[in-house]
Amino acid sequence: MTNIKEIAQFAGVSVSTVSRVLNNHPYVSPDKRESVLQAIERLNYTRNINAIHLSKGKTNLLGIILPFTNHPYYGAIVNGITKQANAIGYHIVIFQTHYEREKEIQALNMLQMKQLDGIIVCSRISEMKVLLSYQKYGPIILCEDTAQAELSSISIDHYAAFSCALEYVIAKGYTKIGYSLGRKKSRNSYLRTKAFNDIMTKHQLMNNQEWLFEGSYHIKDGVQLFQHWSSLPNKPEAIIITNDDTAAGFILTANKSGIRVPEDVAILGFNNDSLSEMLDISTISLPLEWIGKMAVELFENPGIIKHVKLDYALIKRKTV
Amino acid sequence: MTNIKEIAQFAGVSVSTVSRVLNNHPYVSPDKRESVLQAIERLNYTRNINAIHLSKGKTNLLGIILPFTNHPYYGAIVNGITKQANAIGYHIVIFQTHYEREKEIQALNMLQMKQLDGIIVCSRISEMKVLLSYQKYGPIILCEDTAQAELSSISIDHYAAFSCALEYVIAKGYTKIGYSLGRKKSRNSYLRTKAFNDIMTKHQLMNNQEWLFEGSYHIKDGVQLFQHWSSLPNKPEAIIITNDDTAAGFILTANKSGIRVPEDVAILGFNNDSLSEMLDISTISLPLEWIGKMAVELFENPGIIKHVKLDYALIKRKTV
Numbered sequence: 001m002t003n004i005k006e007i008a009q010f011a012g013v014s015v016s017t018v019s020r021v022l023n024n025h026p027y028v029s030p031d032k033r034e035s036v037l038q039a040i041e042r043l044n045y046t047r048n049i050n051a052i053h054l055s056k057g058k059t060n061l062l063g064i065i066l067p068f069t070n071h072p073y074y075g076a077i078v079n080g081i082t083k084q085a086n087a088i089g090y091h092i093v094i095f096q097t098h099y100e101r102e103k104e105i106q107a108l109n110m111l112q113m114k115q116l117d118g119i120i121v122c123s124r125i126s127e128m129k130v131l132l133s134y135q136k137y138g139p140i141i142l143c144e145d146t147a148q149a150e151l152s153s154i155s156i157d158h159y160a161a162f163s164c165a166l167e168y169v170i171a172k173g174y175t176k177i178g179y180s181l182g183r184k185k186s187r188n189s190y191l192r193t194k195a196f197n198d199i200m201t202k203h204q205l206m207n208n209q210e211w212l213f214e215g216s217y218h219i220k221d222g223v224q225l226f227q228h229w230s231s232l233p234n235k236p237e238a239i240i241i242t243n244d245d246t247a248a249g250f251i252l253t254a255n256k257s258g259i260r261v262p263e264d265v266a267i268l269g270f271n272n273d274s275l276s277e278m279l280d281i282s283t284i285s286l287p288l289e290w291i292g293k294m295a296v297e298l299f300e301n302p303g304i305i306k307h308v309k310l311d312y313a314l315i316k317r318k319t320v
Numbered sequence: 321m322t323n324i325k326e327i328a329q330f331a332g333v334s335v336s337t338v339s340r341v342l343n344n345h346p347y348v349s350p351d352k353r354e355s356v357l358q359a360i361e362r363l364n365y366t367r368n369i370n371a372i373h374l375s376k377g378k379t380n381l382l383g384i385i386l387p388f389t390n391h392p393y394y395g396a397i398v399n400g401i402t403k404q405a406n407a408i409g410y411h412i413v414i415f416q417t418h419y420e421r422e423k424e425i426q427a428l429n430m431l432q433m434k435q436l437d438g439i440i441v442c443s444r445i446s447e448m449k450v451l452l453s454y455q456k457y458g459p460i461i462l463c464e465d466t467a468q469a470e471l472s473s474i475s476i477d478h479y480a481a482f483s484c485a486l487e488y489v490i491a492k493g494y495t496k497i498g499y500s501l502g503r504k505k506s507r508n509s510y511l512r513t514k515a516f517n518d519i520m521t522k523h524q525l526m527n528n529q530e531w532l533f534e535g536s537y538h539i540k541d542g543v544q545l546f547q548h549w550s551s552l553p554n555k556p557e558a559i560i561i562t563n564d565d566t567a568a569g570f571i572l573t574a575n576k577s578g579i580r581v582p583e584d585v586a587i588l589g590f591n592n593d594s595l596s597e598m599l600d601i602s603t604i605s606l607p608l609e610w611i612g613k614m615a616v617e618l619f620e621n622p623g624i625i626k627h628v629k630l631d632y633a634l635i636k637r638k639t640v
Contacts, residue, residue: 021429022433037429037432059435061381061413061435068399069389069395069398069399069402070392070395070396070398070399071395072390075389075390075391075395076390078389078390078414079388079389079390079416082389082414082416086416086423091413091414091415091426091427091430092413092414093381093411093412093413093414094398094402094411094412094413094414095411096399096402096406103406106411107411109341109357110411112357113342115379115381218594219594219595219598220594223598248595248598249594249598252598252599253598274538274539274540274569275539275568275595278539278543278568278569278572278573279572
């Protein structure tokens, strides 16, 4: 079997240059790259990259587990991951799971099989113990608030961010307040719900279970949320909506129906997307691209388990 | 070196079951999967998946070259690719290039190195000859209109779609018409420009070079496009905008500035995103998810070079 030394000798370059070419390292001169690729071709080496991975135990592939790619929240995190991964010579393998357990297991199995060097879990359905059982095969980074001693994590303090949102709405004089979530079962939803209950109790405000809405992901979910809100005999006067896309869908549908925001119903979103800026939606800005970048940095340092929390900011606009 | 037969023997299952587990094939009973994984563990086989790839020449990874993931157009194509790829047991490796040549070459090199079984090129900057030089290493599928005999392609007839858009705007009585593109140099832009020139000439309408706008990708580009339009002493009365996101940015900024659409300026978009539906933007519907699905089908049949064209539809709403 041809080895790297032979290629280096044939190409007239150093072994480390061959290694850089094989790993798609950016800092190789075009001439040297060409010589190496020609040597590989001549020595019929092309099928052997997996043998190199075998000996190195590295593929320079980083798996990303996420429910949807086609969404501003995950899109922004993936952007951050991609930028940082590219900077360290890694490529990303996307596992779009739609929250199916099987898809997450496929990614974890690929980590076990050394097809991936690590995994970043943006959002998950699998239990923590499942993730922990794969931890010995390579770094698994969680994009969620956790105190797990075995896995590094990067997160926003969703409890504090939601509390900030709710305190702002209450300070504006609203008392009949509802909120919407993606899935009730997620860690983020748990924290948002806890914050809601705590703050409402603190202010002695009524916590109406009818005003907890679910399934808010995309702009079209905002249309449904508006219709749901419209159909309620007893309506909340303000809704804290899980993300700006859904908030935008709500507000645009409200406008068409002659319902005024914030006069008839106040809306506060999350994320601070371009769309929220365009529509003057009050929102909580979340540093999503930074989550992605930091997740890759945590992956780079598997020896040190860290739990990093990033900051948020209240953006006051015109919908509360 | 442990081989598949030994694992099968140890686990008490067939060789094909081991193969299915190694390839993350969905149809394996949990019990058998567990036995195989235990055997792998016991035989210290985990580092050897790349050796299997070496012997099979397959990794079940499909590369996708695209400029941005965080965009409805590519997001929808990626969704289609992911669905179809998952259905045939493939995972996707994303190469987000921002139109940097180097990034495209990295993907192509991974095809050469057999780290990828094929590549779908959603949009590119590299010359066709570069792609052709890698074609011997595995199927490369183009999501663009091409008559290349060596590579399969899936596309929308952008010339016809743009012509349809322009004829509609002209039929509505507009004569001072501009249009916006992403990059001038892309194949799609070439076809849209050709359609524009042909149809305008046919109707003996003035083709004002000042009314060709560039750099239209995201919602914020629509803000700039509006500012550019506002600053022109001689303004077009209608603009065909490269995608709904940019059209939305234009329209929302126009609304804030007291400019009425379509009374002061008519706008037609492309894609038929949720956002265009919400904002009643007239648009050309493009079957983006189908492009993704069909691209994977073409990848599955590398022996047959095909050029598939998908249909478009004019969606009449309120902005023209």
